[in-house]
Amino acid sequence: MEAGAIQAGAGHAHEHHGPPPANRSSRVDPALLGMLLFIISEVMVFGAFFTAYFFIRVVQSADWPAEGTELPKLIAGINTCILISSSFTLHWAEHAHKMGNRRGLQAGILTTFLLGLTFLFIQVNEYVHIGFSPQDSAQGTVFYGLTGLHGAHVFIGLTLLLFVNIRAFRGHFTAEDHRGIEVPGIYWHFVDVMWIVVYTTVYIL
Amino acid sequence: MRNPLRSEANAFRFLLYVIAVAAVVVVLALIIQAL
Numbered sequence: 013m014e015a016g017a018i019q020a021g022a023g024h025a026h027e028h029h030g031p032p033p034a035n036r037s038s039r040v041d042p043a044l045l046g047m048l049l050f051i052i053s054e055v056m057v058f059g060a061f062f063t064a065y066f067f068i069r070v071v072q073s074a075d076w077p078a079e080g081t082e083l084p085k086l087i088a089g090i091n092t093c094i095l096i097s098s099s100f101t102l103h104w105a106e107h108a109h110k111m112g113n114r115r116g117l118q119a120g121i122l123t124t125f126l127l128g129l130t131f132l133f134i135q136v137n138e139y140v141h142i143g144f145s146p147q148d149s150a151q152g153t154v155f156y157g158l159t160g161l162h163g164a165h166v167f168i169g170l171t172l173l174l175f176v177n178i179r180a181f182r183g184h185f186t187a188e189d190h191r192g193i194e195v196p197g198i199y200w201h202f203v204d205v206m207w208i209v210v211y212t213t214v215y216i217l
Numbered sequence: 218m219r220n221p222l223r224s225e226a227n228a229f230r231f232l233l234y235v236i237a238v239a240a241v242v243v244v245l246a247l248i249i250q251a252l
Contacts (some may be wrong), residue, residue, distance in 0.1 A: 040223075050224055096236065103229040195223035201232045208232075212239045217246050 047195045050201050058206055059079070061161055064105040064196045065154045065213065084138060085215050090110055091134045092211050095166075098127035102197050114183070117193070119179050124200070125173045132166050135159065155214060162203070162210050169203045174194035 038045055069076050103119020138162050139156075146156040176196050179185060185193060232238040 044223070048220070051222060058237050095233075099229060099232055103225065129227050193250050194225045200230045201225070201228035202222065205232050207234045208235050208239050212243060 014061050027072070033210075035196050041123070041191065043195050044198075045189055047198055051199065054202070054206075058158075058161065058182065060211075061154070061158050062113075062209075062213070065158060069156055072150075074151060076151060077155065078151040080146070081142075081144045081149075081152070083215050084142065087134065087138060088211060088215050091131055092207065094127050095131045095204055095207055098124045098131070099201055101127065101199055106190070106193055106197055109185060109193060110187065112187060114180075117185070118177075121173065121177050121193075125170060125177055128166060128170045128173060128200075132163060136161050156216055158210055162207055165203045169196070169200045172199060180187065 036042070040048070068074050100118050101123040105124065106118050108116025108120055144152045146153045173196060175191055179192055222225075227252045
């Protein structure tokens with residue numbers, strides 16, 4: 013009987029090996045909650061840059077863009093279409109994965125990554141040919157600040173998508189476990205939303 | 218208000234709403250500028 017009790021105790025100890033599970037006070041998945049908090053902080057960062065933009069344009073009533081400079085609306089518009097397309101391919105990839113279509117997931121995620129990379133390449137090319145620099149005027153500073161901040165977010169998104177690509181091609185995701193696609197996907201859609209706001213306010217209006 | 222970023226599908230739907238709102242704002246602004 014004593015031996016049985018020891019054996020049961022050993023089994024019990026085996027089940028509870030290591031520290032106790034962390035307390036979860038939220039119904040939201042920790043990875044998702046972390047991304048949501050990160051996105052909220054990012055919205056505040058963009059808000060600071062938009063404050064500078066509206067201060068120059070509305071409070072100081074400065075010309076936008078600065079006198080003698082012009083923003084390439086058409087190229088940026090095409091670039092916007094490329095970035096928005098990447099959200100569609102990402103959504104398609106996620107949908108394909110839920111349907112059990114592994115090839116669809118791989119094709120969608122790879123296309124998303126390449127579209128994002130194209131967007132960043134065109135953005136850098138725009139900087140090279142735009143004809144003004146951040147130190148030329150306050151408008152130039154805000155332009156490079158806002159678009160550069162967004163470009164940095166695209167770079168972060170591409171880094172996340174690179175890992176999603178590697179994992180997708182290695183077959184890490186299952187129909188039940190797809191948090192690794194879901195969380196970077198939310199971030200990528202957020203990056204697209206911010207670009208629509210940046211493009212509308214900086215280039216169009 | 219429910220969180221629009223609770224899943225990838227909801228985030229994508231939120232993106233579509235933002236595109237629609239931005240399109241309306243741009244059209245209105247262009248109309249006002251033309252007047």
